[in-house]
Amino acid sequence: MKRVLIAGAAGFLGSHLCDRFIKEGYSVVGMDNLLTGNLKNIEHLFPLPQFEYYHHDVSKFVHVPGKLDYILHFASPASPIDYLKMPIQTLKVGSLGTHNLLGLAKEKGARILVASTSEVYGDPTVHPQTEEYWGNVNPIGPRGVYDEAKRFMESITMAYHNFHGVETRIIRIFNTYGPRMRLNDGRALPAFMSQALTGQDLTVFGDGSQTRSFCYVSDLVDGIYRLLLSDYHLPVNIGNPVEISLLEFAEEIIKLTGSKQKIIFQALPKDDPKQRKPDITKAQELLGWSPKIDRAEGLKITYDYFKEALNK
C-alpha cells in the first residue's frame, strides 16, 4: 500500500485530497495545526485504519515515522482575510514549511507536490495566464505575504529538484470552490452565499467588472492526482477557464438562492487583480485533464452544503 502525507489535511482542499487518496487505496497521513482548518472536515476518516492524523505545525521540523511515497503540501492560510490576519505564519509556512517538507521528501525518497497559486501571477498583464508568464506582483503590498511566499515555494522546490534530485511537482491552483469552504473566509463565493442566505445585501468590490474563473473542487482534486502521478516537474495551471465578472457572479448567486437582497458596491481592496483566467493547454495536453463540472452544477452542490452548514 502506498503511503501519502497530506499537510493541511483539515482544510478545504486537504480534506478532499484525503478522501480521494483513501478512495484510491492509499494509506493517508493527515497533518495540520488547525490554524484555519477544522477537524470536522476529516472526522469521518478517523475510524479508518488506513488514516492517521498528526497535529503539527509544518513550519517547525517535521518527523513522520515509516515510509512515505508521496507528500502533498497544502498547508497555508489561503484566503485574503486569513493571510492578512496572519502575515508571518503565511510567510513561514510557504518558506520554512516548504523547506521542511522538501527535506522530508529527500530523506524518505518521496515525491512531493506543492500547492502554488494563480496569485504568483499577481495582477497579470498577460491574459489568459500561461505558465511561462512571470507575473506582476507587488512584494510589499498587502497580498505580498501570500504571493511571495508561494513564489519562494516554487523557487525552493525547483532548487531541491535541480540540486538534490528530489522528485517534485508544482501546481498553480486558480480559484476553487465547493463543500467545506468556510462561510466566513472572505473569498467571493462564500461571502456572496452567506450574505444571500442570511438576508444581507451582497457586497461587490469596485464596479464588479473584475473577472475570476471558478473551478469545482472534484475537478481540481482530479488534476492534482494526475499531476502527482505524471512525470512533469515544471508548474502546471489547474483551474476552470470559464471567466465571469464578479458582478455577474453575484447576480447568479442571487438567482440561485432566490434571495431578495440587493448588490451594494464597496471600495476595491488594494492590489485586487482585475482579471484571472488560466490557460490550461498544458494540463490538457500533458495530463489529459479538463474540468467536467460546470458552474451551475457546482454552485448547486455548494449552495446545498452552505444551507445545511448554516442550519447546524
Ligand SMILES: NC(=O)c1ccc[n+]([C@@H]2O[C@H](COP(=O)([O-])OP(=O)(O)OC[C@H]3O[C@@H](n4cnc5c(N)ncnc54)[C@H](O)[C@@H]3O)[C@@H](O)[C@H]2O)c1
Ligand atoms: N482554495 C483555493 O482556491 C486555492 C487557490 C490557490 C492555492 N490554494 C492553496 O491550496 C492550499 C489549501 O488551501 P485551502 O483553500 O484548502 O485553505 P484552508 O485554509 O481551508 O486549508 C489550509 C490548511 O492548512 C492548515 N495550516 C496552515 N498553516 C499550517 C501549518 N503551519 N502547519 C500545518 N497546517 C497548517 C490550516 O489549518 C488548514 O487546515 C493552500 O496552500 C493554498 O495556498 C488554494
